[in-house]
Amino acid sequence: MTEIRLPFSELVERLSAIFVKQGLPGRVASVLATNCATCQRDGALSHGVFRIPAYVSTLQSGWGSPAALPEIDPGEGALIRVDAHGGFAQVALEEAMPLLRERVRTQGVAALAIRNSQHFSAIWPDVEPFAEEGLMALSVVNSMAVVVPPGGKTPVFGTNPMAFACPREGQAPYVWDQASSALAHGDVQIAAREGRALEPGCGVDAEGQPTTDPEVVLNGGALLPFGGYKGASIAMTIEILAAAFTGGAFSTEVDWSDHPGAKIPLTGQFLLVADPAYGGATGFGARVAALSDTVRAAGQERLPGDRRHRVRAEALEKGVALTQADLDMLAEYL
Ligand code: NDP
Ligand code: PYC
Structure with missing residues (x-):
């Protein structure tokens, strides 16, 4: 093309x-x-x-309240709570950013618990800006129940991504962002559109039997967590942090049946930010750069x-x- x-x-x-x-x-x-x-x-x-x-x-x-502006409950400690009131998580994050920055710079660590928020994107854009200003950030979001636990046939987890970002001297920040499912749901949709089979081990049909057919996964089937029970533990932990802790909905509680056409999960997001200057060593960025070099020298060409x-x-x-x-x-x- x-x-x-x-x-x-x-x-x-x-x-x-x-x-x-x-x-x-x-x-x-x-x-x-x-x-x-x-x-x-x-x-x-x-x-x-x-x-x-x-x-x-x-x-x-008519799903959610996409035009809603977030309400910030600043609290007094490290945790800032935000009710997105059915609007978008990125807007809530942008609104809370100045206070979050101030807290992390004065206390060394701060966190954001966002609830009632829609998120339909990658989450590296949520963490990378912190690393660009010298901070370390970890974030998780839960989505909609399309992932079965190992051995199961009923979807309970979202594709629940986790992302991490930190500064790295002389190089771009070190940033990763990955779904806790074997594939992001978006990649299953792209495979279906292109008529491509999935790798074995990514999906199951409605009976919990393995399938490589993306249409089967999308229509009654489900995804598997990455790495078996280890990925399932991460997916469940993300439900706990992004939903149980923040007050957002679990992926199983996303019910858009009265809103045909709705596809954006309305759940929660948790974001933890720390200032490496408050850690136990100096030269954090240089150490991350040195570790990256060691990893590359050991054989991982692509980070x-x-x-x-x-x-x-x-x-x-x-x-x-x-x-x-x-x-x-x-x-x-x-
Ligand atoms: P990928 O498996 O494509 O990539 C995961 C991470 O691994 C990326 O940081 C990527 O870096 C890196 N990577 C990929 N291949 C290699 C390799 N061969 N060697 C070294 N590093 C590698 O991501 P997923 O499919 O798991 O997720 C895709 C996106 O979907 C994520 O951005 C995620 O946030 C988003 N998502 C959003 C959800 C939501 O609810 N909002 C739900 C689920 C997923 P690089 O980017 O440089 O390729
Ligand atoms: O690709 O799995 C995904 C996804 C879910 C919500 C937004 N993206």
């Missing part, structure tokens, strides 16, 4: 115009558009413009984030890569 390059700012403008046309306030539209364009720019394609039709169908379904930063550099030079089909799809919503 022919690749078309669009300047990042132009992509943000188009996406923002789509969200505004769907009734979102300019500020919310701008946060979502920047987030989605950032994923596309970095080649995080399972959460790039591919998601726009589902954003639109969700906005048209998380390497591919994304390479794709980003190319996008910033030549424009964000899109297909004609992507542009045609966006034009339908403009």
